[in-house]
Every structure is written in C-alpha cells, then in structure tokens.
Amino acid sequence: MSAKRGFVEVVEEFFKQTKILYIDDCPFVHKQYSKEPGLVKWFFIKAANLFVKAYPFVLEPRSRMIRETSFMDDEYKLVKTPHIIVKDWVSTSIIREYINGTHFDPYFDEQEYFRLGKELAMIHNSGYVMGDTKYTNFLKIDDKFYVVDAEQAIRSNSHDYMFWDIFVFITTIIYKMMVDNPFRTKDLIRGRMNNFLNGYISAIEHDYYSILSNVDKFNYKTIMFMLLPYPLYIIFNDMIKQLIRK
Template structure:
C-alpha cells in the first residue's frame, strides 16, 4: 500500500484516502454479480445484467449524464480492463436512515424525475441515495438503463414499495401504514411529473398488499 493511503474495505467498495481526499474505489466482478441471480425470475419485468462489464458500463453511463433532480459523485478514473471505477466520496445521510415516510416522498420525486429523463434504476433501494448539504446523491446505479419501456418503470415503482418496507418491518404489517406509504409515494410521484398511467398499473400490482 502506498505511503499516506488508508483503506477501509466495504465488500466490493474501498474508501481510499489520498492526500486528505476520500476516493471511492469500486471493483466490479462476476462473482459479486451473483447477488443478482435471485432476480432471474423477474427479468421479464427488468433487464438485469449480472456481468461485471455490464454493471460497470451501466453505472458509468448513468453517473456521467446530467440529471435535473439528483446529483452524482465525480468520476476520477475508470479501468475498463480491470473493471474498476473511482469516484468522489459523498458525506451525508442515507435515505435508509431517515423516517421511512419521508424517504418514500423523496424517492418518489427522484423516480418521477428520472423516468421523465428516460432512465430506470432497477435497484432503487433507499441506501443507494445520500442526502448531502440539502441535495440528494445517488451512489449505486449499476442496473440503471436508458429506456422508454413502461414495464421497467413500473418495476422501479413496485420494487420501491417493498424496499422501503424493509426499513420499517414491524409497521409494514399494518394495513393503514402500508396505505399511508402508498399514498405519500403516489402523490409525490405525480406532483414531480410522474405518469398517472404508470401509477394505475402500480396500484393494480400492489392492491392485494394494501388490504
């Protein structure tokens, strides 16, 4: 390890300090891609990629495009052969660490904005977003695709509902709480310019869980 460089390993991610600057070094491997294997039955709903090269390409493409309502960390270096991406470290609070209903409101607005831009995330879990200085950054987007496919957008909406529930498991079994989260999410998705047509499909897929 070079002198003056400290490393903290977090699975496939290293946070490296270089001359006082924190840099996130993310290594993509096919072995780590196995975590997505459980989603094979859902590939008709979303085009998940399991390969390291595919996930790196998707993350790079998303992070290097401008987005109106979400910030992205600066990319310092990409090694396509070794499949390594180095980006800026974002200090802040994850959406998964705030009140879950507030997280639902913010996530709905993010998805509405990205869907208008023609992007789908595939993995919109709250821990992939960080609030920093009043702005929201995305720090993991290795399944993001540019598409107008409405089925993929519906996947973003439905998976968000279940991913948000993971952060409040006890309340998630209460019908009123599920309805409250559904309405907060839906209202804010519409207010942010999301499609009412997609929300109708979203409701149809969730109505049995909202009872």
C-alpha cells in the same frame, strides 16, 4: 428509529462491492464490478427475473459498469450523482467521489418521502429507469438526494420499467419496517407510501395512469404476490388503484 439492521442492509453488506480509499487524507470510493459477491447477487436477481421478465437486468461486470458510468457521466440527467474520477476497464472498476451523506432512512418523515418520489420522477423524466431502486441507493445531504448506485440504469421510456422502480423502492422499505416493527408495519407504511407516490405523480411528465396501471399486469401481480406478505400486498395494490381512479 430502530437500530436493528433490516434484511436489505444485511444483504447489502454481504454483497458489498465498494470500499473507501484515502488519498492524501481525502476519501474516495473504489468499486469493483467483478467482485464475486456482487456477481452472486446479480446472478440470483437475474435468475429470479427470468420467470416474470420485470426488468432487463445484466450480470456481466463490464455491462454493469457501462450502465452505471453512462448514467453518472450524463450531464443532462436531472438528479445528482457522484463524480467518477477513474475508470479501469481492464479490472472493471472505478474510483469515484465520496459523498458524505445519510442513506435514505425508512423512518424519515412523510415529506421526505414526497421529495424522494419527485426525485424518482425526475430520473424517469431524464429518460432513464434504474432497475435497482432500493432505499440504500439514495443519499441525503442537506436538502438534496444523490443516487449512488446505478448498475442497472438504462435509457428507456418504458412505463413497465418505471413501475418496477416504484415497486422495488416500496418493497425494500416494507422489508426494513417488517424487521423493526412487524406488528406496526402497515400503519407505518401507509402515509409514507402515499406521500412517495403523490410526490412521484406531482413531478412525472409521463402518463402516470399508464405507469401505475401495470399493477394489473400478470407479471407484476405475480411479483407482488410473491414478495409482499398479506396484508401489505392488498394495501399496496389498493393504494395504487385509488391513485389511478383520481
């Protein structure tokens, strides 16, 4: 496993909106949605999204706070999230449970990818889409995964948005591996990507054919061409189409 910090981690650190608080020696997470770097991050993402309309991102701090707290407070969702302890709507900030886990590691074995694919399917089965599914938003504790960032989560059964969630996760994994192993990325990603997708298909209650068929839509083809370098764009596209043909 590489000790290098990938593009995703560098960006994540720069735009960080959270800090650890200690109360009576117990750790908690304090998150400020109006913190300037976080606003800058979502401004760029929303601006880029205007051209392809892949997902209904929101920029305004209160809107992002509403989305995240609504998702985390939902007792009927099928995935684990931290408990929110305090909501401050004046400062648009929260204090939540600290989860002492390990961020999903792109170099986890293929079985972990299969399990996380199932987790994403469970989110979609719960009636939610995430918008932001970069791998650093998932924490692993023992055999369980937690979603620790849900600023763009909304209730939706849109197959377009479900495909977006799949694409974002895989893209951030690819970026990390490109930094660490630029000449081995396609070999490292094939099996992991395949297991993630098969895990997703094994658990999704929606029509996975309809979800994955978004690979042929103009807006998603444009995004894939822009964000995935050759030959990874071809590998991703071919793998999705093979699953559609099953």
